[in-house]
Amino acid sequence: MVDLSINFAGIQTPNPFWLASAPPTDKAYNVERAFRAGWGGAIWKTLGEDPPIVNTASRYGAISYKGLRVAGFNNIELITDRPLQVNLDEITSVKRRWPKRAVVVSLMVPCTEDSWKNILRRVEGTNADGVELNFGCPHGMSERGMGAAVGQVPDYVEMVTRWCKQHTRMPVIVKLTPNVTSILPPARAAVKGGADALSLINTINSIVSIDLDLMAPEPTVDGKGTHGGYCGPAVKPIALHMAAEIARDPDCHNIPVSAIGGIETWRDAAEFMALGARSVQVCTAAMHYGFKIVDDMIDGLERWMEKSRYDRIEDFRGRAVKNVTDWQHLNLNYKTVAEIDQDLCIKCGLCHIVCEDTSHQAVAALRNDGRRRYQVIESECVGCNLCMHVCPVEGCITMKPVDTGKPALDWTRHPNNPLRQAAE
Amino acid sequence: MTQTPEIKHEGPDIVSGRLAASRYAENFADIHPPLAREQALVEANRCYFCYDAPCIEACPTGIDIPGFIKKIATDNVAGAGMRILEANIFGGACARVCPTEILCEGACVRAAQEGDPIAIGRLQRYATDPILARASHPFARGAPTGKRIAVVGGGPAGLSCAHRLAQLGHQVAVFEARPRLGGLNEYGVAEYKVPDRFARREVDFILGIGGIEAHANQALGRDVSLAQLRQDYDAVFLGMGLAGVKALECEGESLPGVANAVDYIAQLRSAEDLARLPVGRRVVVIGGGNTAIDIAVQTRRLGADEVTLVYRRGPEMMGATSHEQEFAQVNGVTIRHWAKPIRLRAEAGHVAAAEFETTRIEEGKLVGTGAAFSLPADMVFKAIGQSFIADPLETDRLDALELRHGKIEVDDQFRTTVRGVWAGGDCVARGLDLTVEAVEQGKRAAHSIDAALKG
Structure with a gap:
């Protein structure tokens, strides 16, 4: 029997699927609907100091890709625009009614110790399970010295984390911004400051599109627009990379991570867990389809774990980390060539034209008695995979390993590397 | 609804106004209404933009089909329409009347992949309609040659x-x-x-x-x-x-009530009011091409009760595509294969029945089997081809x-x-x-x- 329950830095939840701090978690009404749908936890939309901030109309931009809506999503909404006490009262009542689900409170206040101390004291009164420090929000709040403006300066991350650890008994999760050249300095700073856990990634600086009639960015607010935070399926690769960096880092690899970034399915979640995540947070997918998507996330993950003979998430968590390496350690003597299954081929010719125009001229376009045939020229094929990716037929093009008869050899020892390590 | 015509004791049952007035517009409205933008975008985005695309090769006018579809996908509808009309100035008509299932759509790689080709004809219409609706003509005349x-x-x-x-x-x-x-x-x-x-x-x-x-x-x-x-x-x-119509070469061919399908269709197409076009209650169509289908379905849609299309060979030999045959059947036309006309019989000087002999292939030749059947008919249409x-x-x-x-x-x-x-x-x-x-x-x-x- 598969058990999806987790213990995340002391926070117990029946499953690892949490809602990220965002519009879906702004009010008790929404959060309770989410819990009824089966979500394991929710990070309450970020609280700040009174008076509340003011939001704009509109707030969202989206990328539609070839008819697929919301492939990427962007927002310029700020933190909660409701009075602090209203939120605290609702958090208290939700936690009372849903004791087994995690209610974590996201926080963002000015960079002074008193501000953090005061708000932490008030949040403790709610019996929330923990706090998440919002060091990531890239728009609006960062102009006021909060959010990403803190997250981009490791010294501030460490300082604020330390204050929070001093002033609360609750677990402190530090939410990181991806708007940095390397995720490691802020992640290490959070660890150094005593964080109980990390969550990442927050949204990415972005302008989703320009309205060519208005000549203004979208979303457009009375003729003008501003950059917002990018999220949704399009950002998952960026998030996976940052999760992997943290999982591989000696200073960070033991700290619990709650992964965020384009997670929409159980498979997305499993991938982040394979890179070490203990819980995952979701926002865009819920904002696209509603809370019921958690049903298949739970069911799909359970069935996959059962099939793979994993009883608990801990059984496979982090298993992919050891296979994430630096480029220089990849085996340069490993060869593959593309193979086209002629029975599956529908003759679209994309494999040929992309190889011909943009790669290695390794797929021939032939006509046999007028019939099209696309054939790999193995001697020219470098095994790059491009044809496999553009082929619209699943399984038609596969990459076949070729036995070179040569031992594994990476760049560190390769003769072409002037800085190679001498062979023993 | 079929209105009960006046009871007649003899003579053919051929009347106009078999349907309620509102039904004519409905029955003769566009069978493939235009695609809305959202539908067109979804369909256009299904196109793989093939290299050496089989659809182009299958189009007698060689329209750059993936090219125009890509333009639809980017909302460059005018560019798409021009790409079509440059190759085929009748792009609008062809979008409507081409047997796409044996041309571009039949060759579409999606047909091979999943039996569901891109709706090229409908996309072509989507792209060309706005250009035909423009006040100005999009092509310029060349410098006068004096010829x-x-x-x-x-x-x-x-x-x-x-x-x-x-x-x-x-x-x-x-x-x-x-x-x-x-x-x-x-x-x-x-x-x-x-x-x-x-x-x-x-x-x-x-x-x-x-x-x-x-x-x-x-x-x-x-x-x-x-x-x-x-x-x-x-x-x-x-x-x-082709101005001529092939003859059945059977007895009774010149009886009143026996007509060329093309002539009746021309009459129908020119009619100001379809409710005033007389049509028989029982119609027999002889032939197997698109004209046979067009007359059979249109007489049904004018209110004929029984329309039977008789073709001398099997379904795969018909000139009408399988798509057209299905369309006729969905419209309530009965298709009878393997029978040839032997005689059109008259009553009171007007055709009253068509007699057929069933056929089969013997040593590669179509022969009669000797078995016959008769179909009562108020109208018989010849649609065995033009010459x-x-x-x-x-x-x-x-x-x-x-x-x-x-x-x-x-x-x-x-x-x-x-x-x-x-x-x-x-x-x-x-x-x-x-x-x-x-x-x-x-x-x-x-x-x-x-x-x-x-x-």
Whole structure:
């Protein structure tokens, strides 16, 4: 029997699927609907100091890709625009009614110790399970010295984390911004400051599109627009990379991570867990389809774990980390060539034209008695995979390993590397 | 609803107004309504943008199909429409009447992959409709060459040729035997394929380029002669289609109530009010091509109770595509295969029944089995094919103009065997007599004429 329950830095939840701090978690009404749908936890939309901030109309931009809506999503909404006490009262009542689900409170206040101390004291009164420090929000709040403006300066991350650890008994999760050249300095700073856990990634600086009639960015607010935070399926690769960096880092690899970034399915979640995540947070997918998507996330993950003979998430968590390496350690003597299954081929010719125009001229376009045939020229094929990716037929093009008869050899020892390590 | 006609004790049951007035508009409305933008985008985005795309090869006019579909996907609808019309000025009609299932859509790689090709015809309509709706013509005439060309026949072949000639700077005169230009699009295909006077709008669009004079009611051999046209013009293009209808060659063929399908369709297409067009209660259609399907379905949609289409061979031998056959069946037409007419029987001087003998293939030949059946009929339509009537060409005086299989012989540039005379469309001995082929042949003849005149 598969058990999806987790213990995340002391926070117990029946499953690892949490809602990220965002519009879906702004009010008790929404959060309770989410819990009824089966979500394991929710990070309450970020609280700040009174008076509340003011939001704009509109707030969202989206990328539609070839008819697929919301492939990427962007927002310029700020933190909660409701009075602090209203939120605290609702958090208290939700936690009372849903004791087994995690209610974590996201926080963002000015960079002074008193501000953090005061708000932490008030949040403790709610019996929330923990706090998440919002060091990531890239728009609006960062102009006021909060959010990403803190997250981009490791010294501030460490300082604020330390204050929070001093002033609360609750677990402190530090939410990181991806708007940095390397995720490691802020992640290490959070660890150094005593964080109980990390969550990442927050949204990415972005302008989703320009309205060519208005000549203004979208979303457009009375003729003008501003950059917002990018999220949704399009950002998952960026998030996976940052999760992997943290999982591989000696200073960070033991700290619990709650992964965020384009997670929409159980498979997305499993991938982040394979890179070490203990819980995952979701926002865009819920904002696209509603809370019921958690049903298949739970069911799909359970069935996959059962099939793979994993009883608990801990059984496979982090298993992919050891296979994430630096480029220089990849085996340069490993060869593959593309193979086209002629029975599956529908003759679209994309494999040929992309190889011909943009790669290695390794797929021939032939006509046999007028019939099209696309054939790999193995001697020219470098095994790059491009044809496999553009082929619209699943399984038609596969990459076949070729036995070179040569031992594994990476760049560190390769003769072409002037800085190679001498062979023993 | 079928209204109960007056009770008749003898004679055929042929009346007009079988349906409630509102049903006519419904029954003859567009069978494939235009795609909305969202639908078009979803469909366009299904296209793989193939290299060496099989659909292009399957299109007789060689339209850059992936190219125009890509433009639809980027909301460059005008660019898409122009890409189509550059190759095929009848892109609008072809979007509606092409048997796409045996052409572009039949070749679509998605058909091979999942049996669900891109709806190329409907996308083509989506792209061309806005251009045909524009007030101004999108193509410019070339610098005047001073050459004058006579085009005989104002159907797809003739008008495609005329339009391309005008684009190349020539002056064109079109001679059309019927009152209106448009050919089969105007007179010959089912109303619901080209409703709302589409054929007329398209003709107006094509003539919009300028430099094309249209002479209606001018029949070759009656009002104009080929000899005269050759004298008066620098070149002549013949695109007069097929004026003859093949005979059943069975007893009773000339009885009242027996008609050519093409004539009745022409009458239907020209009717101001379909409620006033008489139609039989029991209709028998003999033939297996698209005209047979068009007459069968249209008489059903006019309110005929029983429409039976009888074809002498099996379904796979029918000229009508399987898609067309299914369409007839969905419309309540009964299709009977493997039977040939042996006699049309009269009562009170009017056809009353059609008698058939069942057939089979014996040693590669179609033979009667001896078994017969009779279908009661108020109307019998002949739709076993059309034929070319060469008389207007006065071939006896132009012995150099050769025919092949009863049609005009042309070379690969659509030159006839008479100097200065080109031909294309159904009247030449090439292709399957499809609209899209006629358009291509007219276009290619225009380039050949242009080269000859400039050379």
